[in-house]
Amino acid sequence: MSVRSRLPSRIQAFGVERTLRPNQVLFRMKGTAEGLFEVVSGKLRLLRRDALAGEETISIAVAGDLIGQGSLGSDVYHCEAVALTRSRVRLYRKAAVLAEVERDPDLARQLITMLAAEVMSLRTCLQLRAIRNARERVRSFLKLSADSETLIVTLPGTVKDLASYLGLTHEALYRTLSAMVSDGEIRRSKNHITIRELAVDRKRTS
Amino acid sequence: MSVRSRLPSRIQAFGVERTLRPNQVLFRMKGTAEGLFEVVSGKLRLLRRDALAGEETISIAVAGDLIGQGSLGSDVYHCEAVALTRSRVRLYRKAAVLAEVERDPDLARQLITMLAAEVMSLRTCLQLRAIRNARERVRSFLKLSADSETLIVTLPGTVKDLASYLGLTHEALYRTLSAMVSDGEIRRSKNHITIRELAVDRKRTS
DNA sequence: CGATATATTGAACCGTCTCAAACTTCGTGG
DNA sequence: CCACGAAGTTTGAGACGGTTCAATATATCG
Numbered sequence: 001m002s003v004r005s006r007l008p009s010r011i012q013a014f015g016v017e018r019t020l021r022p023n024q025v026l027f028r029m030k031g032t033a034e035g036l037f038e039v040v041s042g043k044l045r046l047l048r049r050d051a052l053a054g055e056e057t058i059s060i061a062v063a064g065d066l067i068g069q070g071s072l073g074s075d076v077y078h079c080e081a082v083a084l085t086r087s088r089v090r091l092y093r094k095a096a097v098l099a100e101v102e103r104d105p106d107l108a109r110q111l112i113t114m115l116a117a118e119v120m121s122l123r124t125c126l127q128l129r130a131i132r133n134a135r136e137r138v139r140s141f142l143k144l145s146a147d148s149e150t151l152i153v154t155l156p157g158t159v160k161d162l163a164s165y166l167g168l169t170h171e172a173l174y175r176t177l178s179a180m181v182s183d184g185e186i187r188r189s190k191n192h193i194t195i196r197e198l199a200v201d202r203k204r205t206s
Numbered sequence: 207m208s209v210r211s212r213l214p215s216r217i218q219a220f221g222v223e224r225t226l227r228p229n230q231v232l233f234r235m236k237g238t239a240e241g242l243f244e245v246v247s248g249k250l251r252l253l254r255r256d257a258l259a260g261e262e263t264i265s266i267a268v269a270g271d272l273i274g275q276g277s278l279g280s281d282v283y284h285c286e287a288v289a290l291t292r293s294r295v296r297l298y299r300k301a302a303v304l305a306e307v308e309r310d311p312d313l314a315r316q317l318i319t320m321l322a323a324e325v326m327s328l329r330t331c332l333q334l335r336a337i338r339n340a341r342e343r344v345r346s347f348l349k350l351s352a353d354s355e356t357l358i359v360t361l362p363g364t365v366k367d368l369a370s371y372l373g374l375t376h377e378a379l380y381r382t383l384s385a386m387v388s389d390g391e392i393r394r395s396k397n398h399i400t401i402r403e404l405a406v407d408r409k410r411t412s
Numbered sequence: 413c414g415a416t417a418t419a420t421t422g423a424a425c426c427g428t429c430t431c432a433a434a435c436t437t438c439g440t441g442g
Numbered sequence: 443c444c445a446c447g448a449a450g451t452t453t454g455a456g457a458c459g460g461t462t463c464a465a466t467a468t469a470t471c472g
Binding site for chain 2: 048050052053054056058069070071072073074078079098101102103105106108109111112113114115116117118119120122123124125126127129130131133136137140167
């Protein structure tokens with residue numbers, strides 16, 4: 001659901017750890033950008049709020065993920081991070097990161113490729129949403145997210161969160177998943193979805 | 207419509223210029239990523255193709271814009287660039303850029319902030335699309351894109367391109383714009399849209 | 413064990429898509 | 443410079459699908 005971005009270990013030296021309880025807000029939209037965070041343990045939800053668009057889940061971050069990268073290019077955060085579970089995060093102050101970048105070309109290169117990958121991941125998401133038909137959209141998402149070996153998709157959050165990520169109401173997603181199950185296209189268990197038939201790419205089975 | 211990203215002049219030394227005629231393809235999806243391009247003159251359309259999602263305009267790049275940044279994080283391009291007009295572009299080979307990054311921390315910092323800004327720009331676009339109502343979506347887009355002084359939005363491409371960017375069919379966008387004009391909410395001329403009333407934020411005037 | 417959030421299904425409405433048709437603009441080539 | 447074709451623009455009508463509102467079941471957490 002998001003790029004797994006990791007910082008090289010040498011920079012971790014100057015990271016400051018912080019613990020979050022469930023539902024605690026790590027940073028808010030328009031809050032002063034301290035820097036970026038690495039999720040050490042636990043799980044956080046990244047979202048955007050807007051009077052018109054409502055609440056939109058950007059992604060679910062788990063251990064190892066880097067969040068708040070946008071802060072490197074701005075003075076304020078443009079999204080909100082809330083802990084889903086008790087979590088530990090490590091803060092890398094913006095100034096410290098940028099300073100370290102000057103000294104460590106390798107870190108610079110890693111940050112650049114990481115951000116470039118993030119850009120592409122977002123574009124993929126954007127393209128996913130361009131698919132009008134709910135079922136096709138879900139199908140595309142599953143294809144993109146499935147482990148290529150097992151064809152299993154592991155849901156990082158709730159189905160509701162997934163609905164938000166896909167730009168559907170949760171009702172529509174539940175219905176679509178149900179229909180796909182009864183058609184034998186997928187199989188569902190707790191936190192997993194298994195694709196049963198491999199992309200026969202039949203045109204809109206609706 | 208997209209982040210105006212510029213490379214510091216010192217790196218321009220090793221850029222290779224190339225001329226494109228209208229409709230010429232600069233790079234395709236899944237084509238080997240040579241590197242990134244700076245638009246010297248003219249106008250290009252960035253898009254993604256997909257059997258299900260169809261053609262989706264990502265942005266219109268004009269002189270000064272940097273395109274194909276995603277290539278820094280991947281071996282292949284994930285979008286397609288087509289010249290809208292006769293254009294000149296300058297290629298910065300991926301390896302050259304990454305090598306220069308090692309030598310020039312300042313370039314590194316600029317690339318990082320540029321990419322971070324792009325990430326946020328994409329997230330904003332994503333959020334825009336989360337607005338279900340066409341009129342509200344157009345309204346939000348106009349607010350975001352308007353010059354804060356004059357309240358004028360300059361369209362970089364055709365209205366059809368804008369429709370693609372907004373995730374609407376062109377018919378829906380034409381209709382919405384017409385309605386907004388007759389309601390006196392906006393004014394239109396050739397390539398400009400002027401917002402007449404400043405966001406009174408009345409709930410769904412539909 | 414109660415409270416709160418998620419999961420699930422139903423029914424109806426409404427807006428956008430789709431298909432269609434005409435008009436305008438623009439660029440190209442004769 | 444005009445003719446032509448291609449692409450963009452514009453408006454119409456109808457169908458479909460996802461949203462919305464609603465109600466209930468299930469699960470999770472303190």
